Structure formats: C-alpha cells, structure tokens
Amino acid sequence: MTFLLAVTLTSMLLAAIMSVVAWRISGEERRRSEARVAALAAEIHDGVAEQSVVGRRAEMVMRNEPMRLKSVPATQSPPRQGGHDFQLRSIDGAPSVANLFSVQPARSGWRSAAAMGAGALVLGTSIALALVMSGGSRGVARSANQPTPAVGASPSGRAAPATAPVPLELVALGHERDGDRLIVRGVVRNPASGAARDRVTAVVFLFNRDGGFLASGRATVDEPTLHPGSNSTFVVAIPGAGDVGRYRLSFRTDDRILPHVDRRTVTKT
Numbered sequence: 556m557t558f559l560l561a562v563t564l565t566s567m568l569l570a571a572i573m574s575v576v577a578w579r580i581s582g583e584e585r586r587r588s589e590a591r592v593a594a595l596a597a598e599i600h601d602g603v604a605e606q607s608v609v610g611r612r613a614e615m616v617m618r619n620e621p622m623r624l625k626s627v628p629a630t631q632s633p634p635r636q637g638g639h640d641f642q643l644r645s646i647d648g649a650p651s652v653a654n655l656f657s658v659q660p661a662r663s664g665w666r667s668a669a670a671m672g673a674g675a676l677v678l679g680t681s682i683a684l685a686l687v688m689s690g691g692s693r694g695v696a697r698s699a700n701q702p703t704p705a706v707g708a709s710p711s712g713r714a715a716p717a718t719a720p721v722p723l724e725l726v727a728l729g730h731e732r733d734g735d736r737l738i739v740r741g742v743v744r745n746p747a748s749g750a751a752r753d754r755v756t757a758v759v760f761l762f763n764r765d766g767g768f769l770a771s772g773r774a775t776v777d778e779p780t781l782h783p784g785s786n787s788t789f790v791v792a793i794p795g796a797g798d799v800g801r802y803r804l805s806f807r808t809d810d811r812i813l814p815h816v817d818r819r820t821v822t823k824t
Contacts, residue, residue: 562679562683563679563680565679566675566676566679566680566682567676569676569679570675570676573671573676577671720749720750720813721746721750722749722813722815722816723743723744723746723752723781723813723815724743724744724745724746724816724818725741725742725804725815725816725817725818725819726744726786726818727819728740728741728804728819729741730802732796733792735794735797736792736796737761737793737802738792739759739791739792739793739802739804740789740790741788741804742786742787742789743757743776743781743788743789743806743815744784744818745781745784745786746784747783749783751780751782751783752780752808752813753779753808754775754779754780754808754809755778755781755787755806755813756774756775756776756806756808757804757806758772758773758791758804758805758807759771759772759773759791759793759802760802761799761801762799762801762802762803763798763799763800764798765800766800769795769796769798770794770795770796772792772794773791774791776788776789777789
C-alpha cells in the first residue's frame with residue numbers, strides 16, 4: 556500500500572513539474588515572438604523613414620530642373636473605348652495591415668511539453684492502477700487458497716483447547732500387609748463441579764526401596780458411576796509385595812487417566 560501511494564504521488568509530482576516546464580516554455584516562446592515582431596517593426600519603420608527622405612530629395616531635384624518633353628513613337632495599341640480590363644484576384648490570402656504585426660501564438664513548444672506532461676500522468680496512473688489490480692487479485696487468490704477455519708477454532712488457526720476436566724479428590728488413603736500381599740484402601744470423591752464418571756478404576760504401582768518397579772494392581776471403585784458430589788471407596792490387593800518400599804496411586808477410566816488431588820486431612824499428634 557505504501558509503494559502504491561509513493562507511485563501515485565510521484566506521478567502527480569511529475570505531472571506538476573511538466574506543467575510548470577510547459578508554462579515556462581510557452582512564456583519563453585511568447586517573449587521571443589514579441590522580440591522578433593518588435594525588431595521587424597523597427598526595421599520596417601527605419602526603411603520607411605529612409606525612403607521618405609530619398610523621395611523628398613528627388614522631388615526637390617525634379618522641381619529645380621526644367622520640364623523636358625520627349626517624343627515617343629506610337630507603338631502601343633490604340634486605346635479601347637470604355638477603359639482597360641483588369642483581372643480581379645482573390646486577396647484573401649494576403650496579410651492585412653492589422654495582422655501584419657500581430658503576435659502568432661507559439662504552439663509547438665507548449666504543445667509538446669503539455670503532451671509530455673499528459674503522457675507522464677497517464678503512464679503513472681496506469682502503473683498505479685496495474686499495481687492495485689495485481690495486488691487485489693493476489694489478495695483474493697491468497698484468501699481463496701486459505702482453508703476456512705473450522706467451527707470452534709481459535710483465530711490463530713489452532714483448535715481451541717478443550718476444557719480441562721475437574722480433578723477427582725482423594726479424601727482418605729491407607730494400606731496394610733496380609734502376608735505377602737499389600738492391601739491399599741481409600742475414598743475418592745467427584746467434586747460438585749465435575750462431570751459424571753463411569754467405571755472409575757484405582758491403579759496401584761509398587762516399587763522397592765531402591766526405586767525399582769515390583770508389581771501393580773487395579774480394582775474398580777465401589778460405585779459404578781461417580782456422580783458430581785458423590786464419594787466411593789476402593790480396595791486394591793497386590794500380591795508379591797514383600798520387598799515394597801513405596802507405592803503410587805492413580806485413577807483412570809477405560810480410555811484415559813483421570814487427574815486427582817490430595818484432599819486428605821493430616822492428623823496432628
């Protein structure tokens with residue numbers, strides 16, 4: 556857009572410059588014509604003055620000399636009755652006295668300059684229009700090639716992130732040993748702002764004292780569906796836990812892992 560504006564302003568400036576040049580050229584031509592006319596008029600007036608002086612001198616000489624008559628033989632044709640006939644010629648093309656010293660407008664200079672200015676203006680306007688049309692066509696093609704964002708997509712083209720599920724709350728947790736087995740018991744709650752959860756499973760991973768993996772076990776909670784605001788107990792028994800050092804608890808459904816937070820009340824002793 557900035558480039559198009561610069562091209563347009565340049566074209567207008569060029570047209571203005573050419574107009575000024577044409578005006579100055581026409582002024583120069585007019586002044587030159589006036590100077591030529593003045594010089595010609597001065598020469599004509601000087602010639603007329605000289606001719607008048609010579610005529611006066613000749614007239615004075617003729618007056619001083621006596622009149623002499625010279626016989627001429629009659630060789631000419633006899634005169635016609637009614638006078639001589641003269642052919643009339645059109646004098647439309649002859650210049651009149653009023654037009655003899657009139658200043659003819661200098662058309663060649665300013666016409667050429669005006670033509671150059673008009674040509675520059677037309678050229679600049681054509682270039683600007685071509686650039687505008689090409690830029691518009693490219694913008695239309697680019698917008699046509701861009702895929703239409705799907706409903707629910709963010710303005711940046713990325714899919715809007717899904718609302719994070721409300722985590723479950725671990726209300727109580729405990730464990731006990733039964734021979735070689737480790738039994739983990741607890742209570743889980745679905746917050747009132749959460750969604751109903753079906754077939755929630757508690758998963759327990761066992762690790763030895765060095766941090767190595769020992770075994771794992773899982774069991775569904777007692778409630779088949781955890782409705783918002785409801786609690787459910789769970790019991791997970793894992794065999795082969797003689798060397799267990801710690802365990803990790805998580806909750807999941809058939810297709811995903813459910814986040815949870817620890818809401819147990821710590822009893823001070």
